[in-house]
Each structure stands twice: as structure tokens, then as C-alpha cells.
Amino acid sequence: MYLTNLKLNKYRNYDQLNVDFSAHINIIVGENAQGKTNLIEAIYYLSSAKTYRIARDNQLAKWNDNFFSILGELTNKNGKVVINVQYQNKDGQNNKEIKINGLKIKRLADLLGNAMVVLFAPEDLNIIKGSPAERRKLLDHDISQVSSSYYIKLQKFNRLLTQRNALLKKIGSRNAKKEELQVWNEQLVDIGSDIIIKRLEVLEKLVPLTRLMQRKLTKGQENLDIKYLLNRQKELKKHDNIKLLLLEELDKTAEEEIRRGITLWGPHRDDLLILLNGNNLKLYGSQGQHRTSVLAIKLAELEFFKAESGEYPILLLDDVLSELDSQRKNMLLNTIQERCIQCFITTTEDLDYLWDDRTCIKKFNISNGYLIQP
Numbered sequence: 001m002y003l004t005n006l007k008l009n010k011y012r013n014y015d016q017l018n019v020d021f022s023a024h025i026n027i028i029v030g031e032n033a034q035g036k037t038n039l040i041e042a043i044y045y046l047s048s049a050k051t052y053r054i055a056r057d058n059q060l061a062k063w064n065d066n067f068f069s070i071l072g073e074l075t076n077k078n079g080k081v082v083i084n085v086q087y088q089n090k091d092g093q094n095n096k097e098i099k100i101n102g103l104k105i106k107r108l109a110d111l112l113g114n115a116m117v118v119l120f121a122p123e124d125l126n127i128i129k130g131s132p133a134e135r136r137k138l139l140d141h142d143i144s145q146v147s148s149s150y151y152i153k154l155q156k157f158n159r160l161l162t163q164r165n166a167l168l169k170k171i172g173s174r175n176a177k178k179e180e181l182q183v184w185n186e187q188l189v190d191i192g193s194d195i196i197i198k199r200l201e202v203l204e205k206l207v208p209l210t211r212l213m214q215r216k217l218t219k220g221q222e223n224l225d226i227k228y229l230l231n232r233q234k235e236l237k238k239h240d241n242i243k244l245l246l247l248e249e250l251d252k253t254a255e256e257e258i259r260r261g262i263t264l265w266g267p268h269r270d271d272l273l274i275l276l277n278g279n280n281l282k283l284y285g286s287q288g289q290h291r292t293s294v295l296a297i298k299l300a301e302l303e304f305f306k307a308e309s310g311e312y313p314i315l316l317l318d319d320v321l322s323e324l325d326s327q328r329k330n331m332l333l334n335t336i337q338e339r340c341i342q343c344f345i346t347t348t349e350d351l352d353y354l355w356d357d358r359t360c361i362k363k364f365n366i367s368n369g370y371l372i373q374p
Contacts, residue, residue: 001116001311002342003043007071010062012038013369021344022362023075025336025355028346030366036346037121039366040318043344046072046083046115047145049098049108053123057096058089066090074115077311081114109148109155116145116305116313120298120320127297128282128290132232132271139272142301143202146308150198157191161263164188169261178258185250188266193242195267200228200238203272205307209300217292217328224293225275231264232271295328299335306339315343322347329354 002024008017013035028036037053044052051060061068066089074081084099098105105111126134144151164184170176207226214224228236231249236242249265257264274281276289285293305313315336321329333354336343345351355361365372 001074001076001313003046003072003074003115003314005073006039006042007069008042009067009069010065011042011068011070012060012062014038014042015062015369017369017371019364019371021342022360023342024340024360025362026342026344027351027361027363028344028366028371029348029350029363030346031348034366035369035371036366037318038369039371040119040121040316040344040346042070043072043115043314043316044117044119045070045085046074047112047117048141049085049096049111052119052121057087057094061087061089072115076114077309083111083115107152109151112144112148112151113146113309116309116311117316118298118301118305118313119316119318120295121316121318122320122323124294124298125290127294128274128285132269135272135274136267136270138297139199139202142206142304143198145313146305147198150195153191153194153198157188157195157267160184160188160191161266161268165262168257168263172258172261188263189243189246189250192246192266196228196230196236196242196246196270197238199267199270200236202304203228204238206300206304209303210296213296213299214293217296217331222289222292223277224281224296225278227273227275229271229273231269235273291323292328295324295332299332302335302339302341312339312341315341317343317345319346319348321345321351322349 003021004023005020006017008014028039030036041051041053058066067087069084069086071082071084074083082101085096087094087096089095098108098111100111100114127138140154144154164181167176167180167184171178171181203226210226211224214222230236230245234245236245246265253264274293276285276293279285281289281293302312302315305311321332324332335341337360352358352363362373
């Protein structure tokens with residue numbers, strides 16, 4: 001899978017952009033605040049019509065504009081794919097239209113899988129150091145790219161969760177009866193257990209890959225493991241009776257839920273425990289071990305997508321090479337070259353010295369939203 005052409009119109013600090021890329025390695029060189037990360041973000045946006053940064057669609061348009069568009073031409077195992085996303089804020093209404101090969105899609109789920117990406121950015125250290133939501137987001141994003149049915153279930157669960165929370169608040173203020181929860185409980189347990197089971201199935205594939213990458217990066221000195229925690233406490237395995245465990249959590253938290261007006265069980269409350277040599281990496285790992293472990297996870301994601309979809313995703317490296325030592329940097333670059341993965345690398349320094357063969361590399365200089373090939 002690779003991106004051949006990208007067109008941006010009024011996106012972030014880009015007024016107009018029309019650029020062809022190498023099917024292998026693309027290096028974007030420029031000072032900070034010139035648009036390197038915005039370019040990476042636009043490519044990522046093609047995969048899910050969402051940004052990985054904390055921003056709403058109306059914040060992505062160029063300053064003083066209420067419109068932006070992103071058009072990407074890709075080649076994947078099914079042939080040529082053209083993805084066009086157009087956004088407009090008109091009279092306070094947000095309107096987003098997505099077309100694939102000229103045909104408007106009705107569901108976001110229909111976009112997923114057409115442009116798969118793996119992103120490695122400085123903020124990915126939050127996978128280790130951040131909240132449980134960061135770790136759930138990683139897993140949900142990966143699964144959604146290879147399973148649109150999972151994404152649909154996740155969306156349905158979130159809608160049910162909102163409705164159940166609203167009912168809990170009504171019960172708390174005595175504007176509804178406890179018995180009304182029963183129908184929501186049944187639906188939430190059913191779909192919640194499906195989501196958790198799928199997460200466990202994917203972890204069963206992802207964890208061995210991550211463990212292998214960690215051992216390669218550390219010459220066999222470090223073992224990485226990832227465990228799934230129900231409600232951030234109980235370790236779950238695929239053979240567990242997930243529905244029964246969710247019902248037990250429901251019973252335990254029933255009174256507190258009404259007091260607080262929120263649902264205190266389900267996949268939105270779970271976490272991943274990341275262990276390094278048997279110890280909680282978040283609590284006991286060094287900054288270098290955090291960085292190495294995230295790199296191992298990213299390398300494992302590449303192999304996971306290849307196994308699930310039959311092709312490697314596009315790899316986005318946003319200003320991370322400078323944070324890696326020579327051993328880890330070389331392993332990452334060798335992985336990219338050996339597997340012919342299309343990669344976009346942003347950097348503030350010249351990286352020509354890293355490659356002996358530069359025929360597969362396309363380098364761009366960026367300045368204030370203008371991309372120039374030297």
C-alpha cells in the first residue's frame with residue numbers, strides 16, 4: 001500500500017498543495033512550525049477522516065477559512081483508490097463529505113481499510129505514560145482499520161453508553177425507575193462482551209510480535225508483555241466468560257452508578273498493563289525503555305497489519321528519529337527497507353547519511369506550508 005499523490009486545499013497552514021510521493025521513502029525536512037506535522041496529519045486523516053491530535057474538524061481549516069479538502073491517490077492490493085474528504089462549516093453547521101473513487105460514502109466504516117497507516121510520533125509515549133484511554137485508543141484504532149464491523153460495534157456501544165448514562169442520571173434524581181435499566185444492561189453487556197473478545201483476539205496476535213521486536217531492539221535483554229485488564233483491575237484471557245464477568249461488574253457497581261450517574265463497567269473502562277521484564281513499565285521503566293517499547297509496539301503493528309490485510313500499511317514517522325539511538329534507528333530503517341514499506345519521515349536535519357542507496361528516496365524541503373523537491 002502506498003500514497004502516490006496528495007492534494008491539500010486550505011488545510012492547516014497549506015493554501016494549496018499538489019505533490020507526488022515515492023512509493024518507498026519520503027523525507028520532509030524543515031524547521032519547526034513550517035507544516036511537517038500538518039502534512040503527516042493530513043495523510044493520517046485519509047485513513048479515518050479523523051485527526052490524531054486534539055482538534056476538531058473546524059480547527060483544521062486554514063486561518064479565517066471555513067473549508068478544507070484532502071485528496072489522496074493510493075495504490076493498494078485492490079488497485080488504485082482515490083479518497084477525497086471535503087469539510088465545510090456553513091451557518092454554524094459542520095458538513096463533511098467523503099468520496100471513494102468518486103462515490104460518496106454514507107458511513108465512516110466504509111472508509112476504513114482503504115488507507116491503513118501506522119503513526120509513530122513523540123506523543124505516542126503516552127501509550128506507556130498516559131491514561132487508559134490512550135492504550136484503548138491504540139487498540140481500537142488498529143482493530144478498526146482491519147475490521148469495519150468492530151468499528152460499527154464500537155460506535156453502537158458508545159451510543160448505548162450515552163443513553164444509559166442519561167437514564168442513570170434520571171434515576172438518581174428520581175425521574176425514572178431502576179427497572180428501566182434492564183433493557184440497556186442487556187444490550188450493553190452483549191455488545192461490550194463482543195468488543196472485549198475481539199480486543200483479546202487481536203492482543204493474542206499482537207503481543208508475540210511486540211515481544212519479538214522488543215527482544216531484537218534490546219539484543220534479548222528485555223521481555224515485553226501486554227495484559228488486558230477488566231475495569232483496570234482483573235486480568236482477562238480469551239477463554240474467560242466475558243458476559244458473566246460484565247454482569248458481575250454490573251452488580252458490584254449498581255448503587256455507585258446511580259450516585260455518580262455514569263456506567264462503571266464495560267470496554268470503555270478497561271486498560272492494558274504493559275510489563276517489562278515482569279514489572280509495570282509505566283511505574284518502573286526509564287524514559288529510554290518507554291521509547292524503545294513504543295517502537296517495538298509500532299514495529300509489531302506493521303507486521304499485524306500485513307498478516308491481517310495482506311499488505312503493509314503506510315508508516316508515518318513524525319520527528320522521532322532524532323530521539324532514537326543508532327541501534328534502534330538502524331533496526332527501524334532496515335525494517336522499512338527490507339519490507340519495502342512506504343514511509344514518511346519528518347525531520348529538522350539532513351538524513352542522507354543514513355542510506356547508502358538513495359535511489360528509493362524522495363526528499364522535500366518545507367517552509368511555511370510550501371513543499372519543494374530540491
